Amino acid sequence: MKGRVRWLLGGLLFLTLIGAGAFFTQARGRSPALPETATIRRGTLRITLSAAGKIRPRAQAVLNFATAGTVAEIFVREGEAVRKGQSLARLDATDLELAVRQAEVAYLTQQVVYSQTVQGPKPEELAAARAAVRSAQAALRALEQGPDPTDLEIARLNYEVAKNNLWQAQLSRDKTAGSPTASSVDLELAQARVGQAELQAEVSRLQYEKAQSGPTEQQLKAAEAALAQARANLTRLQVQDPSLDVQLAQYQVQQAEIAVRQLELRLEQARLVAPIDGVVTAVNLVEGSPAPAGTPAITLGDLNHLEVVVNLPEVDVAQVAPGQEAVIIPEATPDTRLKGKVISVAPMGFQIQGVVNFPVTIALEENAPSVRAGMTVQVQIAVARRENALLVPRRALIARGGQTFVTVMRGDQTETVPVRIGMRGDTMAEVLEGLQEGDVVVVPAAQAGASGTRVPGPGFFGPGFFR
Missing domain, CATH: 2.40.50.100 (RNA polymerase II/Efflux pump adaptor protein, barrel-sandwich hybrid domain)
Structure with missing residues (x-):
């Protein structure tokens, strides 16, 4: 059993060594991966600022x-x-139209009054004014002199006649009342004649007493006032320099004209x-x-002249000035590129979530049928431009110890050299010192998840891993 295990382990180790040997043999036979490079050339460097906004009519x-x-x-x-x-x-302005017409008539009337005032009084107006003064003087004089003897005698005689008429009416009534043939109607008529005679006698008595007493104080004051008014009217007509009247009439004409204009404005509104x-x-x-x-x-909107207003933070707005070129990209049609130009930068900013922003207005210098007012767009403002600049890709720049370096290809070898950089764009930067036109620099590939870039070495696991 133990021998069988040893045999299996040995076989596995043998197979592993064979596979590793074949792998490294293949790896040694391959050429190392060539790094990405870029040739230093001269060109135009553009620096842009981007912001979002909405298209609107300029007017x-x-x-x-x-x-x-x-x-x-x-x-x-x-x-x-x-x-x-x-x-x-x-x-519906029917009432206003009638009011305007009425004001126009009043204005014409004041113009007539003004013309009459400028011409002065007519001879017949002066004659009538003088006659009114004489009449008022005579009336006042008559009141001041007291009752006229003849008028007083006439009043007394009228009173005597009235009393005699009353006595005759009373006698006729008494005779009718004592007559056996008189009817009730005859008696009523006789009594009515007595009442009328009594009333006439009382009126005559009052007129006689009034003639004896002369004018009252109220009558004298009224006569004096009438005379003063007549004299004032005559004096006004006799004024040799009617400038004040003319000026007053002129003001009244102007006032009537203003009233017409006010109503016309309301009608226009x-x-x-x-x-x-x-x-x-x-x-x-x-x-x-x-x-x-x-x-x-x-x-209303002037859709033939469109513009975009974007808000730029204070750190960027200092680079923006009227006249700078811009590119407008509608979000609805991202392949569309429209030319624009900055026409104004707000002199005062406003704060949004702790950041001070300044409105910048960009006019569209061209339009497209698909672009309409109200659309959201991205605006790229060209804030700087450098012609004939020596350009290097920004990915080729290496920051180290407060300095900037690039890796330059020198034949089959690479050399890291310091450079001085000027303006920086989105992808390219301006080289002021350290490189020449035609130099080839290494452009490190971006690494996923890495914060920077690097240049890969010639080995599989890095430079010098296997020798």
């Missing part, structure tokens, strides 16, 4: 009615191209007009319904 307009009202007409629909100054919609050339992107109106208060009525 946009959000329109709302400045006054409340009912939508009367809508003249456009979504997707329709419009020109600047074109009417888009209007409210009842109509939406396109402020730019563009395309209608939204219509939130319904004919016959009130104009919306919380949402835009109509929005």
Whole structure:
């Protein structure tokens, strides 16, 4: 049993040695793997910054009615191209139109008044004013002089006549009452004549007493006021320099004109007009319904001129300036490349999650049918460009002890040399010192899971493992 085990172990060891010998023999017969290399050449080095953003129209307009009202007409629909100054919609403005017409009439009236004021008073107006003064003077003078004797005598005689009429009416009534043939109607008529005579006698008595007492203080003040008003009117008409009246009339004309303009503005606000050339992107109106208060009525966008706004952190924005070229890549069509140019950098940043960002606006210099406003895009901004630069792949750079090295092929041998690097792009870097055009450098292959790169040695398990 033990002999059989020894025999099996020996066989396994023999087979292992044979396999290993064959393997190493094959390995020694193979040529070592050649490293990846790159030839140093001159070219253009571009440094880019990338950020995401959304395409939007360069010019946009959000329109709302400045006054409340009912939508009367809508003249456009979504997707329709419009020109600047074109009417888009209007409210029912019947009341405003009537108010404008009324204000225009008032304005014309004030213009007529102004013309009359400039021309001055007419002769007949002066004659009437002088006559009014004379009449007021005569009325006041008559009141101040007291009752006229003739008027007083007339009042007394009227009172005497009234008393006689009363006595006659009383006698007639008594005679009718004593007559056996008089009816009740005759008696009532006689009594009515007595009552009328009594009333007339009382009126005559009061008029006689009033004529005797003369004018009251209130009558005198009223007459004085009437005279003062008549004189003031005459003085106003007789003014030789009517500049104040003309100026007042001019102000009234201007005030009426302002009222017309205010109502015309309100009438204009009842109509939406396109402020730019563009395309209608939204219509939130319904004919016959009130104009919306919380949402835009109509929005416009200039879809012929698009732009992208991206937010760049403060560490990058210092490299960006207007005029720099950019490439726009839509996420929906990643194979599309559109030219762009930086047109503005915000002078002030804003903070997002502890990082200060600055909005940068890039204008699209070309368009594609598949690209539309609102799409998400990646923007690559060319912040630096070096022509005729000596270029080396960044993977060929070796950082060691604060210095940068590259591995240069010298025939069949390699040599590690120090270099001074200038600008660094995404894949290439600028060589300032240490290399010449035509040099061949080793480009280490990237290792999965490794943090750096290395150059493989000539042996299977590394350089010098087997000799």
